[in-house]
Amino acid sequence: MSGPTSPHFRIVPVADGVWGAVATDEGFGLCNSGIVDLGDVTVVFDSMLTPQAGADLRAAAERLTGHPVGYLVNSHWHGDHVRGNISFPSVRIVSTRTVRELIETRAVTALESERESVPSELAAIRAPGATLPTRDRTVFEGWFEGILATPKGTVIPAPDLLVEGELVLRGPRREVRVVTFGGGHSPSDVLAYVPDLRVGFLGDLLAIGFHPSVTDGIAAAWVRILDSVRGLPIERILPGHGPLGGLREVGEMQEYLRTLGRLAAAAPRTPEGRRALAATEVPERFGSWTFRPFFLENLLSVYDKLGAGTAPVATGSSAPGGP
Ligand SMILES: [Zn+2]
Numbered sequence: 001m002s003g004p005t006s007p008h009f010r011i012v013p014v015a016d017g018v019w020g021a022v023a024t025d026e027g028f029g030l031c032n033s034g035i036v037d038l039g040d041v042t043v044v045f046d047s048m049l050t051p052q053a054g055a056d057l058r059a060a061a062e063r064l065t066g067h068p069v070g071y072l073v074n075s076h077w078h079g080d081h082v083r084g085n086i087s088f089p090s091v092r093i094v095s096t097r098t099v100r101e102l103i104e105t106r107a108v109t110a111l112e113s114e115r116e117s118v119p120s121e122l123a124a125i126r127a128p129g130a131t132l133p134t135r136d137r138t139v140f141e142g143w144f145e146g147i148l149a150t151p152k153g154t155v156i157p158a159p160d161l162l163v164e165g166e167l168v169l170r171g172p173r174r175e176v177r178v179v180t181f182g183g184g185h186s187p188s189d190v191l192a193y194v195p196d197l198r199v200g201f202l203g204d205l206l207a208i209g210f211h212p213s214v215t216d217g218i219a220a221a222w223v224r225i226l227d228s229v230r231g232l233p234i235e236r237i238l239p240g241h242g243p244l245g246g247l248r249e250v251g252e253m254q255e256y257l258r259t260l261g262r263l264a265a266a267a268p269r270t271p272e273g274r275r276a277l278a279a280t281e282v283p284e285r286f287g288s289w290t291f292r293p294f295f296l297e298n299l300l301s302v303y304d305k306l307g308a309g310t311a312p313v314a315t316g317s318s319a320p321g322g323p
Contacts, residue, residue, distance in 0.1 A: 004060035008053035015197040020238040021057055025138045028146030029053040030080040031240050034201040035061040038171025041070025045192050045201040047084030049146045054084020071169050075203025076186040077102035080323040085157045095159035096180050098188035103158040118144045135290050184222030193234045200234035208242030208249045211294040215301040219257040226254050264303035
């Protein structure tokens with residue numbers, strides 16, 4: 001039997017009864033999703049960028065497991081992780097109270113404002129002389145086209161099953177633990193893991209081969225959250241963006257975030273210092289990562305927050321709504 005297919009993701013077996021839906025570069029999924037068979041119902045982790053990708057994801061999950069989706073976990077409020085929620089009617093949506101509030105207050109308006117801004121951003125990356133690496137261009141085009149393909153008036157159902165600390169979703173075959181350690185990548189981040197199979201789903205707390213986005217979060221808090229992640233019983237990890245990985249990549253993400261902190265702290269707190277920082281080259285070890293334009297945005301965001309206290313503020317990056 002051939003597995004389910006979609007232009008928006010490819011299915012990657014992770015363990016017995018666990019799959020990753022890894023976003024294709026050109027599709028309308030943008031983020032990765034996880035699928036876990038509890039034995040009676042299915043858990044899906046993150047719903048992708050568009051209702052179209054979400055619908056394919058739900059169909060794939062139910063076909064792979066033979067069980068209806070009973071729970072959808074939202075790792076955080078960013079659009080590429082929650083706009084597929086609409087394709088999961090009558091499914092309990094699990095996340096924190098903060099994520100619920102951000103979806104109710106910001107996620108829908110973010111979609112509408114992105115619909116306005118995306119045509120000019122698409123024109124910019126397609127302009128003669130645009131310098132984006134080829135893969136970046138493909139991924140950004142898929143992202144922006146996905147926003148334009150999202151039906152007007154799309155609502156984003158908000159979480160209705162709230163987690164504080166930890167919530168266990170238990171079925172006859174296994175359990176999934178849904179956990180929050182607070183906010184690092186965003187004001188509130190949720191992860192999930194399957195203890196008996198040592199599999200974790202980290203949302204955007206981990207990106208592999210992609211620059212993460214730090215502009216809506218706090219790099220230092222993020223590093224501490226990843227310290228907590230290293231204490232969990234997990235080995236194989238599905239990141240929010242990029243291929244399957246493990247704790248080695250968690251360490252790399254921490255090093256990336258610490259590098260931002262070091263570079264930002266070393267820059268003089270003057271307009272000239274900020275200007276010089278804005279000309280920083282992407283360090284060699286992160287040079288091949290996709291979402292290359294995020295590096296300078298991240299660096300300046302960390303620099304600006306050094307002087308402005310550390311309360312997480314949900315500011316959109318110039319790239320719409322996260323990721
Ligand atoms: Zn995100």
